[in-house]
Amino acid sequence: MVASYAQALAAADRRSALADFRRWAESVKGEKPREVELAAAGLGLLAGDPEAAHRLEIELQQVGDVQAPVWKGELGWWHYLKGDYQKSLDLLSEAVQQRPGDMKLGLLLAWTQIEIRRYGDALQTLDGAVYEQKVQPERAIIRAVARGVAVRIITEPTEYRNPIRLYDSKHVDRMWMGGAQIKMRQHLGLTHEAAVVMRGLGEVIFGSSNWTTASAGYQDEHNYFYNPSLGKPWFYQWFADQFDSKWNDTVNYVPFQPLPPDSPSYLSPANFASGQSSSVTLTWASTEERVEVWLNAARSSAEPPPRATMITSTFFE
Numbered sequence: 001m002v003a004s005y006a007q008a009l010a011a012a013d014r015r016s017a018l019a020d021f022r023r024w025a026e027s028v029k030g031e032k033p034r035e036v037e038l039a040a041a042g043l044g045l046l047a048g049d050p051e052a053a054h055r056l057e058i059e060l061q062q063v064g065d066v067q068a069p070v071w072k073g074e075l076g077w078w079h080y081l082k083g084d085y086q087k088s089l090d091l092l093s094e095a096v097q098q099r100p101g102d103m104k105l106g107l108l109l110a111w112t113q114i115e116i117r118r119y120g121d122a123l124q125t126l127d128g129a130v131y132e133q134k135v136q137p138e139r140a141i142i143r144a145v146a147r148g149v150a151v152r153i154i155t156e157p158t159e160y161r162n163p164i165r166l167y168d169s170k171h172v173d174r175m176w177m178g179g180a181q182i183k184m185r186q187h188l189g190l191t192h193e194a195a196v197v198m199r200g201l202g203e204v205i206f207g208s209s210n211w212t213t214a215s216a217g218y219q220d221e222h223n224y225f226y227n228p229s230l231g232k233p234w235f236y237q238w239f240a241d242q243f244d245s246k247w248n249d250t251v252n253y254v255p256f257q258p259l260p261p262d263s264p265s266y267l268s269p270a271n272f273a274s275g276q277s278s279s280v281t282l283t284w285a286s287t288e289e290r291v292e293v294w295l296n297a298a299r300s301s302a303e304p305p306p307r308a309t310m311i312t313s314t315f316f317e
Helices: 002-012 014-027 034-046 051-062 068-082 085-098 103-115 119-127 137-146 166-177 213-217 233-247
Strands: 152-155 181-185 195-198 203-207 223-226 253-255 265-268 283-285 290-295 307-312
Touching: 002 014, 002 034, 002 068, 002 137, 014 034, 034 051, 034 068, 051 068, 068 085, 068 103, 085 103, 137 166, 152 233, 166 181, 195 233, 203 233
Parallel strands: 152 181
Antiparallel strands: 181 253, 195 203, 203 223, 265 283, 290 307
8 A cells, every 4th residue: 555655646746756755654653664665765766866775675685574575576666667677677586586476576577577578588477477457457557657658548438338347447547547648439330459559669569458357367369569670660650650540530539538437226125115124235236336325314304414435346236
């Protein structure tokens, strides 16, 4: 949670993030956990001051704490956010060697290997780690925007509010809130091309994979990873030109507009039902993970209004 908060501050403004984080840390009473020191060193690194991160790295090499590999890996991820992928690779590789079964460290190492185009190593790293659903491409997009990368996405409007693919709207909304530029199809048909154009690297990924747990975890997929060493610049240019032609088409592609959630529909007990037991189960159909339930016992008009309780669910009826 500490690292997530620090990274959120950095995504908003790298220059002020460290000062804001320190003010928060000073308000926390008692002994500060190591994660606070790590986050402060990472924020300093992003702000252009590597001194604290350097001191912490030396200290982690010397301490015998069982958590040292995890902390070293987290420090490596801050270097990743800074854009120093080689340093990130060095620290995360050491951390994974010391903690070979740590799923999160393995996935962070794989992302770093992908950044420096060591795709074969990344695949081997991923083979040794169980795919963790919490580490998703939309988070990588948000981090890229925070690093100053211009991210443009064209996605499919019929999937955005598809009740059987709830996470599509969640992730599209998150990327949009994180600063990614997003457009949606306006013409007839369906947007179903899976392509990523990396202009700074002159690379393209094209194939069948979606950004889903199924594609990343267990479905058979076929993808083509093009980089300049393959000597086919026309391949990259075709995808770059195709994307530009769509992005600049203001008739068939329009800026994304986030939508509010659909209204939930009650299933049981029936609306206005009475005489229910104190252990009644509320069941409804909803397209949202979080719902607000108002609990209101019989009361007079002089009593205070009912209290709202937020309920988070990981499943839907």
